[in-house]
Amino acid sequence: MKYQLRMYYADVLNQTAGSKATADCSFILAELGYQHFDVPIYNNKHPLLNLMRFLRHLWRLYALLKPGDEVLLQYPLLGINKWLKYFVRLLRHKNCRMICLLHDLDSLRQVHHAWTLEEELLRLSAFDRIIVHNARMKALLTDNHLNVEMRPLCLFDYLMPDNVWKALEQRHVSEIWLQEHINYSMNAETLASKYKRVAFAGNLGKSVFLKKLDQVQGISFVLYGPGYEELPNSSCMTWAGCFHANELPAKLNAAFGLIWDGDAVDACTGPLGRYLQYNNPHKASLYLVAGIPLIAPTSSAIGDFIHHYGLGITINSLVELPEILNTLQQADYVQMKAATIPIAKAIASGAFLKKAIEH
Structure with a gap:
């Protein structure tokens, strides 16, 4: 037994x-x-x-x-x-x-x-x-x-109710089609603005680096989760609300999902920032099941996973982000977006834990 x-x-x-x-x-x-x-x-x-x-x-x-x-x-x-x-x-x-x-x-x-x-x-x-x-x-x-x-384990699974997952699957397909066909008509400045919408989900009260996001110029951060506190010079941040974990993937509205921790924006500092060198953050699974490419520290363990599967961008500092997204090519983003789809299906079906147990 x-x-x-x-x-x-x-x-x-x-x-x-x-x-x-x-x-x-x-x-x-x-x-x-x-x-x-x-x-x-x-x-x-x-x-x-x-x-x-x-x-x-x-x-x-x-x-x-x-x-x-x-x-x-x-x-x-x-x-x-x-x-x-x-x-x-x-x-x-x-x-x-x-x-x-x-x-x-x-x-x-x-x-x-x-x-x-x-x-x-x-x-x-x-x-x-x-x-x-x-x-x-x-x-x-x-x-x-x-x-x-x-x-x-490689990645934590993120199970979804059948009706929510079917709706997400349809959204994934339509978003890829739009990226490949309609967005080519956008000029470079409009595309760059679209890519600079970055989601961050988690316990916002514990994410100390959020207080310094005003140092990251030109990025629109969309925050999800409890503990939000409006700060001076927080025009770069928008709080989108707090949702049940099974509802949240469908609520995410951004080009990228951010994985970052610690008390600074120029590096992942402190115990929580350094912990990213070894752990698989559950928010990575959240973003991926929503079909959203990732932004994570180059030094992080999830950064290795991103590079292996082509799932997003790795950075040394959040301050680098505006320049990187300004030069992001449409074809590269479409490729990242498409790479999330098979991973999302695996996450939503419990494939990663099943493989680790049955291997």
């Missing part, structure tokens, strides 16, 4: 705390035959009480397991990461295979916890297999002596 251990907030106030990335992964895993084993987490202000409840559920799972079974969990977990290695080792006493689907390395992000990389490596070393973001993350963990089988 194959099980996926799912943890979720059981109290009503936290019902919306779930992530689309983890929810999509759970759905795909169910399609692959992984049965849900749900563990509710209650008031997270009482970790010891949560631990006792978790132990009760863990004992139920332990009783279910037989030699040869598989248990997959998505890391980090809610509230119990400190004890994770002990739980994994306990379940392995049943001679079952333990698999970790890694969403984030919080020791590199340095956002929620003060964990060190060594502490996270110790937890991850308890698994038989880990699905990591990409080849760079695998190399980082290998270089730090993590001796576990690792498989790169």
